[in-house]
Amino acid sequence: MTNAVKTLTHGRELIAFRIGDQEFCVNIMSVREIRGWTQATPMPHAPSYVLGVINLRGVVLPIVDMSLRLGMKPAEPTVRHVIIVAQVGPKVVGLLVDAVSDILTVTPENIQPTPDIANEVEKAYARGILAIEGRMICLIELDSLFPHTESEAA
């Protein structure tokens, strides 16, 4: 069962974050910690949205530019940016976002279906839309952003 489905059925807490002028949220259960941006070591042959890896207390943590991953313009990380350390399947990934804005408690009724104007990129990750106090927050399923297919043995 994916995190998003669990959220939908049980009404759990979500963490909302900001990228540019848009807001997104993910299940709080998949978030391990939130930390500040540090310079990442670039990886050869990496997809453009992988900014590199950083040292998270001895663990090599890949950092993904969420803005680029969600099809927007690349982020220019500053000290004000934050990294959401999230568990995606068996792996831990750092998500670079502009800021963390809120912790939301929602029930399934709060979540509206993704509008059908969405193109394929948005459809792939959006699991619904929340309308809270005039804000629009897009619920993201991390599993679909980073499918944990085993890399082929070389």
Add this chain to the structure above:
Amino acid sequence: MDMNEIKEIFFQECEEQLAELESGLLKLNDGDRDPETVNAVFRAVHSIKGGAGAFGLDDLVSFAHVFETTLDCVRSNKLEPTQDVLKVMLKSADVLADLTNAARDGGSVDESRSRTLIRELEALAHGEAPAAAEPAPKLAAAPKAAAPAPVVEQPPVNDEGFQPIPFSFGDFDEEPADHYVPTVQVAFKPKKDLYAKGNEAVLLLRDVSRLGEMSVYCDMDALPTLDKMNPEEAYFSWKISVTTDKGEDGVRSVFEFAEWDCDLDIQTIEEDVVSEATGDEELPMQPVPFDLSMLDDGGAAAADEPAVIESDAAAAVAAAETATKVAQVASRAAENAKAAAAASAASAAQANQAAAAGQTIRVDLDRVDRLINLVGELVINQAMLSQSVVENDTNGTSSINMGLEELQQLTREIQDSVMAIRAQPVKPVFQRMARTVREIADITGKSVRLITEGENTEVDKTVIDKLAEPLTHMIRNAVDHGLEMPEKREALGKNPEGTVRLTAKHRSGRIVIELADDGAGINREKVRQKAIDNDLIAADANLSDEEIDNLIFHAGFSTADKVSDLSGRGVGMDVVKRSIQALGGRISISSKPGQGSVFTMSLPLTLAVLDGMVVTVAGQTLVVPLTAIVETLQPEASAIHSFGASQRLISIRNSFCPLVDVGRILNFRNTQANPMDGVALLVESEGGGQRALMVDAIQGQRQVVIKSLEANYTHVPGIAAATILGDGRVALILDVDAVVAASRGQSLKQDISLAATG
């Protein structure tokens, strides 16, 4: 602690016991006749049986029981541990290991195998030489025991020296009359605990009745009237008389798990036999002679036998006497001294025992791993601290510098000690190989001797664990393909018994494991033909002997003509090579026709740290494993030669070596860097080819803690792993072989799974 945990501990202990058993048997096989070795072997089987009984593992118990009985014959000198006997025992040890594994993992064991061995073991216990073919049923075999038949069956190696042994006193109960079967009398009076623990007298009686002809008398005198009867009490007792060829031991074993909960008296009724025999006969009955001798050291001294400690006590006595002139006081003091001496002797004996038993602890590997990770962190933090102190140094802070130096020394020491925790001798793996050799020798009908050397060489546990599989495969190959059949060997003037030699040694920070056989060597014609058939090489290719030998490491390459039981399971030498490489190791082969082949593996001592050269490439810091680097050099303009459109070669002592720009190959930059601006690392790669890797600058050498990239990211072509530098940043460790391969034209594959969608 729940049942499963207890069971887990039992199985862990079993593993140790099995190792003990095997090493003991191998020692015996090498001619060791120390009674302690026999005892150790016996004890191992006995404790497995005991534990298995407690967990109701019946298959294991029954096999261990037969095994134990036969070992007891060896222990009591009834059975000479000849090569043939030991062969059966080694096989039994294998089956015992299988049964244990099956009991733990729920697998099954080839029953016919254990049944055959049970028959062979029973035959041995009855004084028969191990039968080569189908062994006769045990009852028919018993009378034969008295005949000198075993001598005839012995191989010529055993001269007459063997002959008297079957007639030792231990055989008395079978000796005097061919058909004499002892009658055992049992007085069996259960206590109520027996029933409370779920035992059932009727079942025990039934088991006794299976041993032979039995008559039972039930004593109901203690039975009270119905109104006074307590249903939880035990009132009955039995007198049993059973005529059995299993003797007292056999009967006693029935009561083995009940004997603490009943009054039990088991006696053999001597009829025709001389009465002294009773005394002798009890010898094999005594639980474990070893235990008794242990008691003699401390226990006897603590009791009323001052003679043992007289010399110690004498001084104390004398001192006490001179100190006080009053006779009464003196004698009391002397008594005290004696008592103290006795007590200290006893406690010393206890301490010795404790020291022998408790010098190791069992630790979950996960905990050690966590410790290693933490120490790795400590090392990095310490380096970060030093660096920031140096950066902010305002002079005159020598005490801080001294403190830092001490910290550095301490962290290095802690790191070394923590690494040492995981270091273990390669012995267990080598022992497993002994079994592999036995099995394959059996299947192929070859006679093989495995010689192991340096089995106490220590390596990191993870390396050991990953070593077993490739080694097993190579040993299989060595015996199956390498060694010739005994007849052929004899015809060639070789010892019909083939030798496989497994050696481990440390060499410059690595462990080198060598597997040598004295077989036929690699058939180069055949390998070459096969390679041509498989389109690996051109028909007219001009290959050196080494190149031909190395062809066997190619995927899908097997020299076996037919797919046998042993080979053709889809595991080829290419897999061996890959698993060795995955360990950061190298494998090479050298073969001489008619004299055998030698496989040499060179592996890192640990997978956790690596000696590396820290270099800068296109603004990035990279680590190159030191083991790959042959030398470093500063290129001179006159040494660089262009070759074709884009290739460049560097001449080193009159030979030309291709230049590889690491930054270009890793996609860190799009144009070739000017070789004059950098440093060349001359590396030796897997195929033996040399390459000059161009980097921008060398920062220094350092030991780095290896961190997995795959854990959270994915495999990156050209990168072996990652590490964390003193400034806390991640640095990548270069996969030299992959980079060299890429420079040969094989592209670094882009298989980043994170890029799978989007």
